[in-house]
Every structure is written in C-alpha cells, then in structure tokens.
C-alpha cells in the first residue's frame with residue numbers, strides 16, 4: 001500500500017483578528033507590524049481603497065473590504081482624502097499582488113507600512129461580513145507579527161476592554177488647523193487645479209475630520225473656502241464674514257462631539273447663517289436642531305447605497321460611511337426629512353423650513369463612489385451668491 005503523503009506543512013499565520021468575544025480569525029499580515037484596537041466594520045465599495053483608508057471618518061475603525069482584490073493598483077499621492085490613512089487597518093480576502101497601474105507610485109503593502117497601518121489577508125471576508133450582519137460590528141484587535149508570535153490573552157483583553165465608538169469624540173484628534181483651501185478639480189496629468197482670486201462667495205468650513213474632496217467640490221462649485229478647526233467658536237467663525245458655513249464629516253459619536261460643536265451651530269442657526277452639512281456635520285446639525293442621534297445596529301459603508309430624494313422621488317446612488325444616525329421621529333417641526341435610505345429607511349437628509357440650512361447623511365463628494373449628488377454643492381454655493 002502506498003504511503004499516505006505527509007500532511008502539508010501548515011503555513012504559520014502572521015496576522016490575526018481578535019474579536020472582543022474571544023474568537024480569533026487567522027490570516028497573513030502585511031503592511032506595518034504591531035497591533036491596533038478599534039471597531040470592525042465592512043465596506044462594500046469595489047474601488048477606491050486608498051480614498052477609503054485615508055477618510056478621517058474611519059479613525060478608530062478596522063475595515064473589512066468585501067471586494068476580494070484590494071491593493072492591486074497600488075497607491076499614489078493624488079487619490080487621498082487626507083495626508084495619511086486614518087483607518088487602523090484593513091482585512092482582505094486575497095493577498096495583495098504587485099501593483100498594475102500606470103498611476104502607481106508605491107505598492108499598497110509598502111504604503112501601509114510607511115504609514116503604520118496593518119493589513120490582514122487570506123481571511124474569509126464573506127463569513128466575517130455575514131457575522132457582522134447578524135451580530136453587529138464587534139470591537140476587535142488587528143495584529144501582525146512576521147514571526148507569527150501572538151499573545152492571544154493580552155490581545156483578547158485589549159479587544160474586550162476597549163470602550164467602543166459609542167460616546168467617543170474622535171473629531172478633536174483628526175481636525176486640522178485654520179487654512180485657506182485652494183484645491184479644485186482634478187485632471188489626469190495636471191493634478192488638482194489651484195483656484196485663487198475672483199469674486200467668490202466665502203464659505204467657512206468646519207473640519208471635524210473632513211475628506212479633502214468635499215473642499216475641492218466647494219471650490220469647484222464656485223466658493224472661496226477657509227477651513228477652521230472643529231472647536232472654532234461662533235465669534236471666530238463670523239469674524240471671517242462668511243456667506244455660508246459648511247459642517248464636515250468626521251469620526252466618532254456625534255453626541256460626544258456635541259458639547260463643543262452644537263452650541264456653536266445653534267448660534268449660527270439663531271443668526272440665520274446659511275449652512276450645509278455632510279455626515280457627522282449632518283448629525284451635529286440635527287442635534288443642534290433638537291433631534292437625537294443613535295448608534296446603528298448596522299452601519300452603512302459602501303459606494304452604491306440608494307437614497308430617495310423625497311422632493312421629487314428621484315433615486316441617487318450614493319457613497320456612504322456612517323455608523324450613527326439621526327432618529328427621524330425626533331426631528332422638530334421646522335426640520336423636514338429630505339432624503340431616505342432605500343436599504344433600511346434611515347434618515348439621509350434634512351432641511352429647515354424656515355432657514356437656508358440643509359444637510360445629508362451620505363457623501364455627495366463621492367471619492368470613491370458615484371457622482372449623482374454633486375448638485376448639492378452647487379445648490380449650496382449658488383444659494384450664497
């Protein structure tokens with residue numbers, strides 16, 4: 001009888017995802033070595049991993065990409081939403097292959113390493129996503145050790161003891177200093193156009209962890225943009241004599257950001273300042289109006305979320321990234337719901353009936369994602385002229 005072939009040598013795992021429940025998902029580490037603790041989420045976009053990783057709204061989160069091939073076009077200096085990645089790490093199905101794209105400057109693996117961010121490959125991301133769909137988003141540690149040595153007890157304790165995103169103010173960690181924003185539309189070969197001068201309505205944008213493409217879209221729509229940090233007060237804002245104020249996206253729990261952001265927004269509302277908000281900015285505007293926010297059981301992160309615009313029934317396919325939501329039934333009488341998610345009916349837009357103030361929960365700036373909703377930037381800026 002032929003001898004049974006010896007068992008194939010088990011490849012040693014060099015990466016792990018350790019869930020707060022104690023479960024361990026093994027894989028192959030890439031990017032930086034080390035470990036990080038945060039909330040695990042899943043993102044369904046098929047493109048734009050570099051934009052997603054650099055979106056400051058992902059601070060405190062580990063992203064599971066449902067699309068199996070991540071990293072295969074490498075990275076470059078233009079497809080970024082902030083100067084460095086903010087997501088703690090990413091979990092992917094396939095190993096990252098050598099970049100194949102004429103715009104590649106640095107392989108994804110190297111870029112993650114250079115920026116201290118961890119990757120985990122070889123994971124059954126479908127099973128992980130189904131688990132999140134059923135049980136909600138778990139707190140977890142992503143860990144990478146090229147020698148495959150993991151202190152599981154310590155990593156389990158770290159995941160279990162992490163406080164969670166609820167109640168966490170992260171905007172203060174990712175906001176930037178005051179600056180004039182001059183970057184406009186992008187063209188292949190020419191990069192981002194610098195737009196200065198001209199008689200343009202002045203928008204003061206509050207940066208709670210903004211994606212750069214929001215500012216580029218405001219400039220493209222015709223605005224002059226000054227960015228202020230998240231804790232900017234009412235007097236500081238109005239001293240710049242804005243025609244309108246923009247409230248950006250950002251990470252963390254809106255209710256935890258409310259103590260400094262909401263009093264300022266309330267004063268702007270009392271002064272009838274035109275306001276446009278996106279995502280965290282939308283949620284903070286809701287809180288300032290007197291509504292409530294809550295953590296969603298199932299967050300929305302992807303580039304194909306259908307949203308119904310209630311004024312005319314048109315469906316916009318949108319980019320989304322949020323884990324908190326405004327409770328629609330808590331909106332006051334002078335604020336109407338303007339957009340609603342066709343996936344779960346959650347609130348996706350609000351407008352005041354008595355003020356030039358509106359906001360959306362989704363990301364009209366795309367990056368990545370469809371551009372159906374660019375009109376909102378034009379609507380805001382043209383309303384200021």
Ligand SMILES: NC(=O)CC[C@H](N)C(=O)O
Nearest residue numbers: 057249250279280323324
């Ligand atoms: N993209 C965002 O601004 C996210 C807002 C908020 N941190 C949430 O998760 O809901």
